[in-house]
Amino acid sequence: MATARYRAASRPLLRQARVELEQGDNRQASEKGWGAAAQMVKAVSERRGWEHRGHGHLHRAIARLTEETGDEDIRRLFQVANSLHVNFYEDWEADRNISGGLDDVERLLDLLEGLG
Numbered sequence: 001m002a003t004a005r006y007r008a009a010s011r012p013l014l015r016q017a018r019v020e021l022e023q024g025d026n027r028q029a030s031e032k033g034w035g036a037a038a039q040m041v042k043a044v045s046e047r048r049g050w051e052h053r054g055h056g057h058l059h060r061a062i063a064r065l066t067e068e069t070g071d072e073d074i075r076r077l078f079q080v081a082n083s084l085h086v087n088f089y090e091d092w093e094a095d096r097n098i099s100g101g102l103d104d105v106e107r108l109l110d111l112l113e114g115l116g
Contacts, residue, residue, distance in 0.1 A: 006043035010036045010109055017102050021095065029098055030087040033105045037081035040112045065115060077108035 017032035038058055045052035045061045052058060059078075066075040084101045087093045093101070 003043050003046045006039045006046060007113075010039040010043065013039060014102065014105060014109065017105075021098055021102065026093065026095065026098055027088050027091050029102070030084040030093065033098070033102045034081050034085035034088065037078060037084075037105050037108055040109050041078070044112050044115050065112070069115070071111065074108065074111055077104045077111070080104040081108060 013032045013036035017029045017036065020026075020032060021029035041058045041061050042052045044065065045057070050057070050061050050064070052061060059082075062075055062078045066072060080101050081104070083093075084098065084105070087098065
């Protein structure tokens with residue numbers, strides 16, 4: 001089942017992001033952080049029958065989940081994950097910001113796991 005595959009990919013990506021940050025590869029750490037968040041959004045979306053094939057679909061899923069739960073942290077934390085994705089291309093974030101972003105992604109994963 002795709003839901004389980006997406007969910008199973010999420011936490012290992014976050015762990016790998018932390019390893020890559022420790023090794024000084026900020027771009028890959030950032031992208032793996034984004035990937036961890038995206039995989040969990042895909043898992044929740046798949047379970048609910050929502051489209052999740054592109055970035056726009058993921059953002060719409062987050063908007064729906066935020067509205068459904070009333071939890072603005074879902075939206076805010078996903079925006080942090082998105083900023084990590086941008087950092088993959090721009091490489092402008094300091095190590096500390098990436099580390100904090102990965103902590104925020106972990107909180108997002110915790111919130112999303114409870115939703116699907």
